[in-house]
Amino acid sequence: MKILVLNSGSSSVKYQLLDMEAKSVLASGLVERIGESMGAVKHKRFPGSSREETFSYEEPIADHAKGLTRVVGLITAPETGVIADVSEIDGIGHRIVHGGESFSAPTLVDAAVIEGIKAQIPLAPLHNPGGLAGIETALRLLPGVPNVAVFDTAFHQTMPPEAYRYAIPKELYTELKIRRYGFHGTSHFYVAKQCAKLLGKPFEQTSCVTVHLGNGCSMAAVKNGKCIDTSMGLTPLAGLVMGTRSGDVDPALHAFLADNKGLTIREIDSILNKRSGLKGMCGHNDMRDIHDRVAEGDHDAELALKVFCRRVTQYIGQYMAVLGGTDAICFTAGIGENDPVVRQLSCASLAAIGAIIDAERNMSAPRGQVTEISTPKSPVKIFILPTNEELEIASQTLEVLANR
């Protein structure tokens, strides 16, 4: 069985073709700057293997249809491809950012599902149109291949109302569905399941805090296999400090900035999403650059690192409290998997509440590998668990197709 996973943004398409028997990636790549005067295509076949080959192209890509046509061409052409014909693709899994309250599980795409995704556009105006373009293009270009929508919000739909409702007038929820949704759900679900496997426990009996620290950062509290709280909110701006996003701030900030700096709501939103977080505090949004600056004695970079880690500590503590007992804390994604300093700073004060990080194990942990980094006596385990959103989307796609 071969599954094509598509992650379509407003001007880009990321793709992976997976062989589900071997659980291996046959091809992967990225089509970027769709709709601009010059686009870019990066394609790999057999990535991560001894047969890996990389192909790069600069060319105009007018729209998503042209982009996906290019992808299909690359994976089937003898010089760059891995399959002889598109008929070898058994299904397409689409990452869709917002499923609102309508979608709590991966769903086989039909006309009603497309309408359902469209209906969520007000909640994700920057993200859902790209995902829809990916679905509509795939339906046109690969007729007969089934499509499955996998939602970033779905795993969090099990949160109880006391976790997802905001303390604002009730009609704002009933009329506009303003509430906490949470994102990165596919990653949190995958990592929580890996945690259960590692612990040798059934998923339904596993409780953990999953800490996804990448470009975007979020955390989830998982109780007996179900998400009961998460740090992102109505939008992916809430919660942890991120590369360019502020995470939690005083909600009165908009009024204060409008009154005192004459900024519009749009300008303030852009500041909080694009010019805040690590970048806002010290000018760098990549954690590797921040460590370089810290080593040079840059105080802004040092403070940005401390603020980032303190927020992680606060959320872990909060979630351990609402879980009322947890098996493990799981670090994942670019920073979580690769940055021992962030993990050390974030966990240093957690020994008092039962999660004791082993400094030695943490510092010497191999990059990108499943590793236990708590002390042998720590009541709560601390793990590095690499995420794999594409594999999870492909697995969920396969499951939906098997149960048709």
Ligand code: ADP
């Ligand atoms: P995305 O959210 O786009 O999937 P990733 O999970 O790949 O992002 O994370 C990207 C981030 O991971 C980078 O911005 C960088 O800050 C961080 N990162 C990657 N490698 C390292 C490393 N070796 N040490 C520290 N941080 C890293």
